[in-house]
Amino acid sequence: MMETDYRTRFARLRSGDRVRFVSPASTPDRDAVLARAASLEAWGLDVEYGPHAFVEHGWFAGTDDQRLADLDDALRDPEIRAVFATRGGRGSYRIADRLDFEAIRRDPKPLIGFSDITALHMAILRETGLGGVHGALYGDSAGALEPDNADILHQILFGNEAISYAARPEEPTFRLTTTGTASGPLIGGNLETLATTAGWALPDLRGAILLLEAVDCMPGLTDRMLTLLAKGGHLAGVAGIAVGQFTLKSPEKAEKIVDLVRDHLYRLGVPVLGGLPFGHGMRAQSVRLGAMARLDADAGSLIVEG
Template identity: 35%
Template sequence: MNNRTRRGFLRTAAATAVTGLLGGALLPETLRSQISPDTTGILPDTSAPRRTPRRRKKEEPRPLLKPPMLKPGDTIALVAPASGVSRGEILEATETLKRLGFAVKTGSHLTKDFGYLAAPDQERADEFMRFIADPEVKCLMAVRGGYGVMRILPLLDFEAIRANPKIIIGYSDLTALVNPIFQKSGVIAFHGPVATSTFDTYTLDSFRRTVMSNQAAGTFDESEEFSGIRFSEARAATIVPGKAQGRLVGGNLSLVAALMGTPYQIDLRGNILFLEEIEEEPYRIDRMLMQLALSGKLGECAGVALGRFTKCEARTRGGEFAVSLSLEQVLRGILEPLRIPTVYGLPIGHIKSKLTIPVGGLATLDGDARTLTLDEAAVG
């Protein structure tokens, strides 16, 4: 996620909380009820007796459920669970998907301007669930990431999602959607292109092999776009050799870290964690990975598949520090001691040529060959 954009979000949120100008209108109802009206949740109520916090009951994983395979002529619904896009982008995305052989339905909240959100939380959640219930819709594709998915998680009906399994796909902020969907409903979801992505040959091939075939998609390595490029820029590289098999979970590092400590945190035990990031300086990558490491979560993984960390190298001008560790130093310094198979530079993330990754799909990571193999079909 972009540093400048994130800081803007934080400044806006802080100002809103302190002044109370919006009276909590931007908060989901499930969160608003927990906030003191006179302090907007900034200060604790010291007058109330302290209660021992209840230990959250451990949630048992749901049985795995594969959504039906997407076929030519099927209907894709365009949704905006986070930020919106322009009308021109919607028209272009619709035409692209139609050229690829799909029918398209568009949500009514794709272009609304509600601050940095496409629409108020309840409206975005309701529209998402409406397409889940629509029997004509076989796939829900986000129009973009941005910010806002975490705000609607308490408003989603995961039982309804399980009762109506569909292909749900997106990346970036959608990390906070596809992982909870898999964990709360058991339905495999997909970290992959959004409707406004460039569907180049590599991206389209991976999309078709993963969601339009009931056969295992097979092995993926670095795309042709990356071949011959240095580690610091893109090329796939081994950080820790060895092989690991597990179910795929993860996505954008900022969102993976942000979900920790919530009811929607990602279960990493025995799974292959895939990560990507954009426009974060090495010290921020360091901080987020250390949060995962110190919480004990990172060491629970079977393997780590690192995608592209786009524009995450130390900045020679305008950065936070005059002298910095390199991205490679940060990644190796934190991940090598774990001694679990780890590869850097796979085509995952904020890049033109990207993989479609089934969240919940079984895969093998080969640290020596620098490949990721999808071992089973992700759709039924």
């Protein structure tokens, strides 16, 4: 695997900065995006939209070339200071290897998104060392934002202080927590998408704190994804595991899913902290990728540098 230097940082945002929504994967709900844009405008940001942000082309927001062009245009434009994915869904993995990585190196700016957008985060980390933000302006169906997460995302984008995340005992993955501490760059995201990037966009995870979250978990798929990552050698040398939300198609299978994940992760012999508020579940929070993090399983906390 290629060694990656994760010291590349993006400039923090300021009031008056221009940001752009693009759709690298599936077509979003327009009203939901507009509600989030209004919140960004309340922060003093000038919000724009990619030409194909609301286009429908099969499962995707435009063709591969259209989605790639929107994303690259935002990355190349020196006036755009942050790029927000309208949603995940499916499709960013189809274009992740074709990004204009030279433009990213020349003018580092944050990409904010999660779920399928994990493919873009991993490719950018691998090729440039720049970490984005795993997360979004999470909100409910009425457009109301999750206030704690809004504060955290504002701090990530505008501030430079470390952020501490507390594990939640009510999350099923909390039962995966072991003991011990570990430090390293925080790398990861959605489990299924991470497995999709293995061998071509996944960065070197040696020495990293691996972030894992999953949505609509099914035993067979979960087992296959973890097996792929392990047998491909991608989990060798990780320093620790930060486990977020694993949302389930069948909540009654939560215990079996957790036992299955435990079987894979405990073989690595590193500290595991479960129950973290990252993913597709209730009151999810945003977190910066590529930043140095300290995982303390005994204290139930993950501290990520600003």
